[in-house]
Amino acid sequence: MEVELSDVGQVNIFLGDVPNYENEQTNASQSDVISILMEKAPYLSSSQLKLIQAQLQNSSVNDKHSRRWDSDIIQLTLSLWTRSPKTYEQLLKSGCLVLPSISTLSRYKNVVEQHAGTNNDVFKWMYMEACSRNLPKHGYYGGLVLDEMSIQEDLQIVKKGGQIKLVGFPDIVKSSNGDTSFANHVLQYVFHGFTGFRFPIAHFPTTQANAPQLYSSFWDIISSLESWGFHVLYVSIDGASTNRSFIKLHFDGSPGQFDMATHNPFSDNPVIFLADPSHLFKKIRNNLLKSGPEKWHSRELTINGHPIVWKMWIDSYEWDKQHGLSIHHKLGNDHIHPNKADLMRNHLAEEVLDSNMLSLMRLYKQNLGHGSSVLEGAVDLLEQTSTLISIFHDRRPIRDLTDIRLHQLRTILQWFRKWEESETRQHLMSWETREDVEFLLSGFCKLAHVATQDLKITLTPLYINSDIVENHFSQQRGLYHGSGANPNYNQYRTATNSIILGQSTISNKSNASRRNTLQSTGAMPFSHLCKKIKV
Structure with a gap:
């Protein structure tokens, strides 16, 4: 099939054998080409048009450092790169498409530094991502899912911004007895909303957290979530002995006598503890x-x-x-x-x-x-x-x-x-x-x-489990570090942004609408959200 664009420098576009017009001059502007494409191919989606426009704009720039990218293109390519770096590198080398360089994507990925404990930038990122997804009001209600994963005991030297620090020590509660053992577990907290919105919000390297440590970190996170407009109604947790003791700290007697609900000092709604069904x-x-x-x-x-x-x-x-x-x-x-x-x-x-x-x-x-x-x-x-x-x-x-x-x-x-x-x-x-x-x-x-x-909101039984955090652990082991061994703590924390950017922030178990292909990509980069959304 041949489409003649006689009003744009006699440029012919073929589907199949594409002639080399590298040296051919045309007076058509990029907007003219887009307009003609929309006229000749009216079923092109907005995402396809953005990609074509990015190719036209950046193919004409000799200096790679002068290329500029739309936020949706950055979001899509970040999702591709974080999921499969080798595949993205091969796509770059093929020359089929002009795409952001790996160094560019790496800078976007590492804007937010993942460290032990609560991080205000992570909560800000979560809030702005929820705004960009147009979450309904009840989408800000949900639960906390928490679990521990084994990691390798290892001490790593990390240098950033001229500062050098050691990572790999337990950091859930500062020890006062001079304990210098290395962390062998990571405690991970993930928020899971009733509409399927999910976001890993905090982690702590531990030597297996005890009940008082869980209590302290848990209410610290509840307080931070409430300050950013997210409301925790339930906690899904497995039946480990430490978790059982943690639950019982909230009750004077059997938790079942209180329907598993405890007072939330940061909200009018209670927090309800649930054993994980799986x-x-x-x-x-x-x-x-x-x-x-x-x-x-x-x-x-x-x-x-x-x-x-x-x-x-x-x-x-x-x-x-x-x-x-x-x-x-x-x-x-x-x-x-x-x-x-x-x-x-x-x-x-x-x-x-x-x-x-x-x-x-x-x-x-x-x-x-x-x-x-x-x-x-x-x-x-x-x-x-x-x-x-x-x-x-x-x-x-x-x-x-x-x-x-x-x-x-x-x-x-x-x-x-x-x-x-x-x-x-x-x-x-x-x-x-x-x-x-x-x-x-x-x-x-x-x-x-x-x-x-x-609250007059609905509750879907399928969402009430710990699958979200187990999926996070599976990606840490299999997708980024190989399924044969657990990562060390430094590997765990640096892969967290890759998971956030690589997977959709709307769980595939949800009924939330995905009206275009970009809605199924990972989270939008923190720096782009800061430009779009004022907090």
């Missing part, structure tokens, strides 16, 4: 793995006189394999005989507790005939866990307290409480697991009440 499902599965009559089993789960042992899952799986068409087609050896790596995978735990597993267990129970009563306890448990998994994977928002899912959660909570009252310790799941069930279900129902009744 970690809870893994704990329930691990309790089942340990249940049985053999000497290596540590417990014998029993409900109403009916035993629940892992061999029931093994037998139902073997029975299902005998059929040409499996009932639970996802079930495999890694589910039934998990190794250490398999034990960490959320989906493997969920798939032995979900509705497909319930269907298989019911059919296997029917197949047993007269001996089917032995599986009644397993079926009863799977009825509860499958409903929990279904609810916490649901994208449909909860709009009011009449939602049937809230009634189901309260019913499941009562079922677990009744089980605990009717059996001895040996026949129950671990007290940590039972406590996490209480923390999650009581806290979520309270959160739904605060969100829908007090």
Whole structure:
């Protein structure tokens, strides 16, 4: 196809074999070319036109230092470079496109220095990014997700601005006892809004933070978020012993008696503590793995006189394999005989507790005939866990307290409480697991009440988990430092800006609209946001 632009210096544009017009002179201005392109190709998007205009403008500049770039082009190329530096370098060398140099992108990336503790520039960046995304008012409400990741013990010398400093020491609370041990973990805080907006806001190198250290850093971050207009209604946290102690510091008695809600001194709304659903499902599965009559089993789960042992899952799986068409087609050896790596995978735990597993267990129970009563306890448990998994994977928002899912959660909570009252310790799941069930279900129902009744906003169950921070850790390990080893602290902190700029600040689990391709890129550079948005 050939399009003649006779009114612009007799320039011909071909789709396919493009002749070399490098030395050909034309009187057409860049705006004339853009106007003609829009006329001849009316379906070009605004993003495509910006890229074409950038090529026209910067191809005519001999001095690379004189090139100027639109903020959207910088944002897009930063996202590409931070995700795959080698690919971007190859694209630069190919000469197909004129793009910002790596040194230019590096300067934009490192405008905000990531250091231990709270950083006012990071909160400012987060606020301006939220403004640029046009977050609705309720998008500034959400939760804090926090977790720790192992790092290599290492001390690094960092030089910036003529100053030299050592990084790699614990920095969550200044030690007064002269402790000089190196940090072996990083505590990461991520804000996750109800509309899917996410931003890693602070991190601390630690030797595994204790409950008082968590308490101090947590409320410091809550205060900073409130000052920038972000409101924390919940905290999603795994069931580690330190986290459990941290939660209990906020209550005089059992947290469940207070619906997991504590007073927020910086806001009129409470802060609600939630156990992470994914970690809870893994704990329930691990309790089942340990249940049985053999000497290596540590417990014998029993409900109403009916035993629940892992061999029931093994037998139902073997029975299902005998059929040409499996009932639970996802079930495999890694589910039934998990190794250490398999034990960490959320989906493997969920798939032995979900509705497909319930269907298989019911059919296997029917197949047993007269001996089917032995599986009644397993079926009863799977009825509860499958409903929990279904609810916490649901994208449909909860709009009011009449939602049937809230009634189901309260019913499941009562079922677990009744089980605990009717059996001895040996026949129950671990007290940590039972406590996490209480923390999650009581806290979520309270959160739904605060969100829908007090603030008149909706609550989507799918968003309430720790997947956001786990994704951050996965990128730290796999995307930037190789999946074979954890980074040291200096590598961790320098990669944080790459993650912010490389991934979309709107979670892919959200229903937020992405009206153009640039909305799915990473955060806009801090320096460009400062020019666009006055704070």
